[in-house]
Each structure stands twice: as C-alpha cells, then as structure tokens.
Amino acid sequence: MAALLSLTAASPLRAGSARSGAGLIEKSAAQSGTVPPPAAPLGLAAQVGKQMFFDKTLSGSGNMSCATCHDPHYAYGPPNDLAVQLGGARLNIKGSRTVPSLRYKDYTPAYADLLENPDGISAPGPGGGFAWDGRADTLANQAKLPLLDPIEMANTGAADVVKKIRASSYAQLFRQAFGAGVFDDTNAAFDSAMKALQAFQIEDVSFHPYSSKFDLYAANKIGGKLTPAEVRGLKVFADPATGNCASCHYQGAGLNGSTALFTDFSYEAIGVPRNASIPANADPAYFDLGVCGPRRTDHLPLSKGAGNQYCGMFKTPTLRNVAIRKAFFHNGVMHSLEQVIRFYNARDTIPELWYPTVGGTARKENDPDFPSYGLIKSRHVGGTVKKFDDLPAAYRSNIDRQLPLDGRAAGADPPMSEQDTADLVCFLDTLTDGYQAPAVAAASGRCVK
Numbered sequence: 522m523a524a525l526l527s528l529t530a531a532s533p534l535r536a537g538s539a540r541s542g543a544g545l546i547e548k549s550a551a552q553s554g555t556v557p558p559p560a561a562p563l564g565l566a567a568q569v570g571k572q573m574f575f576d577k578t579l580s581g582s583g584n585m586s587c588a589t590c591h592d593p594h595y596a597y598g599p600p601n602d603l604a605v606q607l608g609g610a611r612l613n614i615k616g617s618r619t620v621p622s623l624r625y626k627d628y629t630p631a632y633a634d635l636l637e638n639p640d641g642i643s644a645p646g647p648g649g650g651f652a653w654d655g656r657a658d659t660l661a662n663q664a665k666l667p668l669l670d671p672i673e674m675a676n677t678g679a680a681d682v683v684k685k686i687r688a689s690s691y692a693q694l695f696r697q698a699f700g701a702g703v704f705d706d707t708n709a710a711f712d713s714a715m716k717a718l719q720a721f722q723i724e725d726v727s728f729h730p731y732s733s734k735f736d737l738y739a740a741n742k743i744g745g746k747l748t749p750a751e752v753r754g755l756k757v758f759a760d761p762a763t764g765n766c767a768s769c770h771y772q773g774a775g776l777n778g779s780t781a782l783f784t785d786f787s788y789e790a791i792g793v794p795r796n797a798s799i800p801a802n803a804d805p806a807y808f809d810l811g812v813c814g815p816r817r818t819d820h821l822p823l824s825k826g827a828g829n830q831y832c833g834m835f836k837t838p839t840l841r842n843v844a845i846r847k848a849f850f851h852n853g854v855m856h857s858l859e860q861v862i863r864f865y866n867a868r869d870t871i872p873e874l875w876y877p878t879v880g881g882t883a884r885k886e887n888d889p890d891f892p893s894y895g896l897i898k899s900r901h902v903g904g905t906v907k908k909f910d911d912l913p914a915a916y917r918s919n920i921d922r923q924l925p926l927d928g929r930a931a932g933a934d935p936p937m938s939e940q941d942t943a944d945l946v947c948f949l950d951t952l953t954d955g956y957q958a959p960a961v962a963a964a965s966g967r968c969v970k
C-alpha cells in the first residue's frame with residue numbers, strides 16, 4: 522500500500538472532474554451504512570434481502586433473480602461474455618448496458634455534480650451514485666430499477682413485487698424484520714423490501730471480502746509479495762507519465778484504511794466506441810450519453826444539439842475483480858482486459874483500430890501489417906475514421922484529455938510500451954478476490970519475471 526500511495530501521491534493535479542475530500546467516509550456511512558466486522562451474522566433485514574436476491578419468482582418471467590445477472594461466482598458480475606443480458610417477461614429482450622459487479626459498492630456516495638474527490642487534491646466534479654450514470658442515490662433505490670424494468674425483471678409494479686414476497690417462503694421472516702402488519706401498506710412493504718436488498722449487499726462479507734493478492738500485499742501479509750512483473754504493472758498503473766490509471770481508478774488514502782476501492786467514483790467521457798450489437802443502437806439517432814441521458818433524465822440537453830457538459834460521461838468503475846470480466850465498459854463493446862488496455866494506449870495513435878472508417882476500401886482481414894487486437898479487423902485504404910462514433914460532435918469537447926488518453930496525434934508513439942501493457946494486465950490480475958497463495962512460488966509463467 523505504502524508503495525502505491527507514494528507513487529500516486531506524485532500524480533499531478535487532474536483537470537476536469539476529479540474531486541477531493543476527507544468527509545467522504547462520514548457521508549457514505551450515513552447513506553449506506555458501514556462494513557460490519559467480517560464474522561457478524563446478518564441482521565433480519567439482510568437475511569430477507571439474501572432470500573430475495575436469489576429468488577427467481579420475483580420476476581415477470583419467474584426465471585430471473587438478481588443473481589442471474591449479478592452472479593456471486595463472478596464477483597456479483599455477469600457469468601458470461603454477453604455485452605448485455607437477456608431479460609423481460611419472456612427473457613428474450615436484450616438490455617442496453619453491461620452488468621457491473623456489485624462488489625465494493627458500500628462506500629459509494631450519492632451522486633453530486635460537484636462531489637469532492639477522495640484523493641484530497643483534485644477539483645470537485647461529477648461523482649458518486651449507482652448505475653453507469655449515477656441515477657440511483659442508494660442501493661435501495663437502485664434495486665427498484667431492475668425489478669420494475671420491463672426489459673429486466675419485468676414486474677408490473679410495486680404491488681406485483683410485494684404480492685410475490687407475501688407468497689414466498691420467507692414471508693414470515695419479512696414480517697419479523699419489518700413488523701407484523703408490514704404487508705398492509707403496499708408502498709411501505711415495497712420500501713422495506715428495497716431496504717432488505719440494500720442491507721444484504723452492505724452486511725454480507727461476500728460483497729467486500731478484500732481477499733485479493735493486492736490486499737495481502739497492501740496489508741504486508743504472507744503471500745502478498747508481488748512478482749517483478751506485478752510490481753512493474755503497479756508502477757505503470759500509478760505513473761502519471763505512462764498508464765496514469767490511478768488518476769481515475771484510485772481514490773487515494775483515507776477510505777477505509779488500506780482497502781483501496783480502485784475508483785474515485787468520478788464520471789468521465791473517454792469515447793468508448795459504439796456497440797452495434799445493442800438493439801437500441803440500430804437507430805442511428807440514438808445515443809446512450811450517460812449522465813446527460815436518455816436513461817437518466819435530470820441533466821438532459823436543453824435542446825437537441827445544445828451543448829451539455831455531462832454528455833458522454835460514465836462512471837469510472839472499480840477495477841477490483843476486473844480480470845474475471847468478459848465484457849467491458851458501459852456497453853460491453855470490448856471482451857478482454859488486454860483489449861481494453863490497448864484501447865487506452867492506442868485510441869488516439871491508431872484510431873482506425875477502434876472506430877469504423879467510412880469510404881475507402883477495406884483490405885482483407887488478418888493483414889499481417891494490421892494489428893489484430895482492435896475492434897476493427899481490416900485495414901482501410903482511403904476513407905475517414907469516424908473517431909468517437911458514439912458521441913455526437915456537439916459533445917466531443919467533453920472528452921477527458923489526460924494521459925493515457927491525451928489526444929495525441931494518429932501515428933505518434935503511444936504512452937505505454939508493449940512491456941507496460943503486459944505488466945499492467947499482470948497487476949490487474951492481483952485485484953481478483955479469493956486469492957490463495959501457492960505453497961511454492963511459480964518459477965515460470967506470464968506474470969512471474
């Protein structure tokens with residue numbers, strides 16, 4: 522930890538949306554409670570929430586629970602590589618965003634346009650809140666969204682959900698937790714149910730196990746010795762001149778002692794390419810613009826095409842357990858961690874790997890001169906690269922311009938070397954929970970030397 526802290530302390534001031542501030546622990550504790558000691562048994566509300574979380578009857582299809590998309594075996598993230606999951610009353614409707622992990626969300630403050638940055642240095646900016654656009658202020662309010670969304674769990678309303686809980690095997694536990702008459706008032710019962718889901722996510726240690734190799738390293742514990750490759754990767758992660766990942770994906774000291782969350786909760790526009798496999802994107806006039814809508818509705822542009830500083834911003838997700846994901850970014854357009862890192866490195870220097878080219882002629886795929894790691898598989902001769910194809914031109918000035926996405930010219934040298942990108946993957950691997958130190962350290966392998 523000391524190593525990462527001293528490295529990140531060297532980060533320069535962030536432009537734009539970063540935030541600073543000590544008061545975060547108090548604020549978030551008031552919103553969503555604090556982490557109990559690991560062995561604490563679940564309270565009654567959390568016990569109810571646990572039953573609900575895995576209950577498939579709480580859906581229009583009768584076949585989908587929270588855990589269907591937020592699978593505990595995948596750090597409460599998606600169990601597959603789909604960019605978006607299938608939901609709805611017949612489980613045949615594609616969603617519009619990728620499923621985030623539910624781990625380490627317990628310290629998330631409510632969304633604010635000017636949230637103080639936990640690093641204590643950067644200027645306040647948009648931050649906090651749940652979902653990719655921060656539109657839910659608490660875990661309890663977030664839980665309403667999938668339950669009532671016709672393309673997710675597809676219940677017809679609060680009464681529908683309450684009726685199902687009343688008919689469930691844990692109805693009596695629900696009464697014990699919230700009062701004998703709790704089912705008499707549908708809205709109060711629904712609110713209690715949302716509090717139960719929240720309590721489960723806050724109290725159950727499986728949502729914040731802090732059991733990665735990095736945690737052993739940070740606490741100076743046996744088994745936590747990073748390999749040379751992992752140490753180099755950590756340096757790239759924190760180095761303001763190369764990876765600079767820590768400037769958004771690290772919150773500095775303060776939050777819960779050594780338990781780095783690997784996000785500063787800020788919103789940034791980084792120009793993730795459009796994903797044509799999302800049904801909503803079949804309409805060329807449709808754009809998922811994050812904080813400025815359309816799913817979120819309190820920061821909409823005043824008129825079509827009017828400037829709006831929030832358009833294109835999405836939440837910086839935690840990188841804990843990111844190595845077990847198979848779909849990345851808010852729209853799931855990328856499918857490997859290496860690809861994501863290469864996007865950060867070459868978005869500006871080789872944009873034709875990430876964004877479509879219009880006009881010109883496409884050469885055949887697997888052209889040995891054309892890298893194979895991008896989203897676009899064939900080189901174009903002539904034509905124009907449609908850079909930032911998922912952000913209308915009026916909002917491109919919102920694109921963040923800090924390293925590694927500093928807007929350097931196409932064809933220029935990228936910020937990270939081949940070795941840096943490989944080492945960075947090794948470091949991110951250390952953020953996966955459930956790490957068991959091997960009895961004998963491996964002598965060879967990808968991340969050893």
Ligand code: HEC
Binds near residue numbers: 616650651653660664
């Ligand atoms: C059909 C798949 C699906 C189901 C079922 C589902 N979710 Fe989600 N969940 C998502 C997606 C997609 C998002 C991101 C939504 C967005 O950004 O608009 C999300 C976001 C969240 C978040 C916010 C996490 C963050 O990083 O801010 C929480 C908390 C959450 N879900 C809890 C639940 C709970 C509790 C249930 C059950 C009541 C549930 N989800 C059911 C797909 C699902």
Ligand code: HEC
Binds near residue numbers: 790791793835921945
């Ligand atoms: C300017 C702030 C910023 C910097 C610097 C930054 N990121 Fe991110 N990162 C984001 C944001 C914002 C997103 C979500 C973007 C979206 O989905 O539209 C993201 C998403 C990701 C994801 C996808 C995670 C998921 O759950 O889908 C990975 C992996 C990632 N970043 C790794 C890195 C690495 C590695 C670096 C350093 C090379 C880095 N980031 C630098 C802001 C940043």
